Amino acid sequence: MKKLTEFLTIRRLVQIGFTLTTILIGIQFSIFVHQLQSGAEHVISRPPGVEAFLPLSALMSLKYWLLSGNFPMVHPSSLILLVIIILTAVLLKRGFCSWVCPFGLLTEFLNKIHVWIFGKPRRVWRWLDYPLRSLKYLLFLYCAWAILVQMNVPALEAFIYSSYNKVADIKMLQFFVHASPLTIKVLVALVLLSILVRNFWCRYLCPYGAMLGALSWLSPFKIRRNADTCIDCQECTEVCPANINVHTPKTVLSDECHSCLQCVEVCPVADTLTLSAPKRKWPIKPVVYGAIIVGMFLLTSLGARLFGVWQNNISIQEYRYHIERLHQYDHFRGKATQK
Template sequence: MKSKAWYHKQLKRKPVQITRYTVQGLFLLFLIYVGLQFYQFYLHFETLGKTPFVERPSAVEGFLPISGLVALKVWLTSGDFDVIHPAGLVLIAFFVGVGLILRKSFCSWICPVGTANELIAWVGRKIFKRNFEIPQWLSWLLTPIKYLLMLFFVLMVVQMDVFTAKSFLEEPYNKVSDVKMLLMFVNLGGFALKFIIVIFILSLFFRNFWCRFLCPYGALIGLGSIFRITKIERNEDTCTNCEMCTKVCPQRLKVHKVEKVNSLNCSACMSCVEACPVKDTLNLTVARKRVNKWFVPVTFFVLFFVIITFAKITGHWDSIISYEEWKQLIPEAKNIK
């Protein structure tokens, strides 16, 4: 059992990482609470009112990326803001947009799948004393997969004309897409269960396997990094090549070998910066100007809460689907195609 002194020392040495782990844990608990609340909401209608009514948490729409993408297309092309799953549009627009400046900060701070992946990797290190490395040639073969998946979904949405996209948003299937997602997890089995088990096992051995090679959502958010507005820069003159930066990187980037971390996989988590034993050898820069290591998380959460607050105040957060419509839709959700 580690002492309080050890934890105090870690907090002093790696304040951003300790904060990041804490936020990840709290946000994961919050999303579990959202899931339970949404399940209670669903049960009220599924049991025809025999269980108490619970307000539907709009945050559940963050788990509807396809609906969000279609809504984003409609909004950008016609100016019409989705009223069926508005919170989903707000969230996907924010996460993709903020990726232009703050890279994949969503992935390293609040993504529940990213948090689960890091937790599984930690369990793997406890069991096997380390996480294993994937051969470089295999990594090259696996990396394109998430971009191909992303391209498939993006092209599917882009090829829709505005009329078709609007029609999709108003269809019963889209209206109950959150319920269908819930039912998939409640009745998990078959291929989906086998797939999750395989990813779990791979993640025990290979850190952040899903995030690095398979996640199309992360791939989409990471595209903003192409502009290289924010990056980690390494001072080669003071670098001792201790490789600590590479060892702690959740995305397994070879930080110690590059002058600037331009990889689309970088989530600006600051792990490498805090692990570096030589002051000012690794620094975060924004538009070529050096900034404090707290810049990414502070900016991300300030914008995050400002955008959500603004959406709620302006009526762009809660769905317009009425109680009576839910009463008709939810009991038939399993049959809606």
């Protein structure tokens, strides 16, 4: 257990690091938008990392890039982040969920409240769990169908270079800053449901989780058990936050396994449970796995900066022009609603 606690502390610190970075990006972006709206002197630049919250725009850019050969510079970091997230899932499963995603950390925090209230983790009935899990796939398939199937190159280009897409990050900020009563109710409901039901958001609703879960099937690395040395203590199953029966199969084949590697760390028999390639080749130690995931993200963002494809090419004047148009649009919409 001491080994597991130490490992959890390391993983938690990494998650907190990414979450704090996200919060700082949010604060910097809010100041940037305030400068634009108030016409104040431009002293704080726009943090490109904010584009991590534009996954649909990133998916359109990815398809457009692959089909046209043109790398769109409207939200380039969203595209680069999407590519690296897809790559990590195909190579190394859902490490993004358990090491990088701030919502993963929030979910784990809400899970602690769940255990504090109920005394132990409660499982959703199997007959309800399966249909609920399909919700996130339906959401993802709908988005994928609308973009990957329905949109051709001209349609993608029209959207990517539209005013709407260029200021999509600002609109997203305004959506949360000026949240409607309905938005607040939905957010509160999601938090309450995540306390009542473990991993509610990640397990049932997150379309990103659906995409990564599907892609993780392609990864050669899986949680593999050596049945010859396993003593059937079932500790791996007990610590699994995804409710997976780790102690029975030789290989965990589940889209819900988000590579937290708690099962590997808790196993009392050396080399019995590993994250490894087929035939239990190339086992990766949990801490090394975390370092690879973090390294992939940091090196990618560093490389994109060096090659000049991290920051978009929208000028301050252009932003001010789009902000003005947004104001006019909101003004007219407000008047139309009053009528």
